[in-house]
Amino acid sequence: MYVILVYDIKEKRVVKMLKLCRQYLNWIQNSVFEGEISEVKLKELIVKANAIIKTEEDSIIIFKSRQEKWLEKQVVGMERNNLDNLL
Amino acid sequence: MYVILVYDIKEKRVVKMLKLCRQYLNWIQNSVFEGEISEVKLKELIVKANAIIKTEEDSIIIFKSRQEKWLEKQVVGMERNNLDNLL
Numbered sequence: 001m002y003v004i005l006v007y008d009i010k011e012k013r014v015v016k017m018l019k020l021c022r023q024y025l026n027w028i029q030n031s032v033f034e035g036e037i038s039e040v041k042l043k044e045l046i047v048k049a050n051a052i053i054k055t056e057e058d059s060i061i062i063f064k065s066r067q068e069k070w071l072e073k074q075v076v077g078m079e080r081n082n083l084d085n086l087l
Numbered sequence: 088m089y090v091i092l093v094y095d096i097k098e099k100r101v102v103k104m105l106k107l108c109r110q111y112l113n114w115i116q117n118s119v120f121e122g123e124i125s126e127v128k129l130k131e132l133i134v135k136a137n138a139i140i141k142t143e144e145d146s147i148i149i150f151k152s153r154q155e156k157w158l159e160k161q162v163v164g165m166e167r168n169n170l171d172n173l174l
Binding site: 004006008028029030031032046049050053054055056057058059060061062063064065066070071072073074075076077078079 | 091093095115116117118119133136137140141142143144145146147148149150151152153157158159160161162163164165166
């Protein structure tokens, strides 16, 4: 399964969330991740994310696509991912 | 065509970008939009976005799916969209 994960998390919890998501997905922009992940691993990620977030303040949206080829990606402006690889 | 648009824009240009994206798509989280849009309208949006952003500082990623049903959405935590509707 291919997923796009975007989060909107209060600053004090962002670092934890970033570290968690990076264990499962590729970071592609500020608060956006993507990657191939199994149903089981995604559930694991969600359980761990739920332990970090405050449900009344934070939000995570996950878009799931059964196949990566069903999604075409276009980048306008800078590719943060490239920058990330350099750091 | 169904798209998810995420941007990472320097603060001084964010309001312009938010207003632009809202003309074409639905705002679902901080810097995330989604919606059904034609190829022509999307091109129009990208042209206008390019006029707002600084390509060396800002980044927009657009995920395109030919059909919305190919994407399943899961929200963890708060649904910002609901809050937005209330305001």
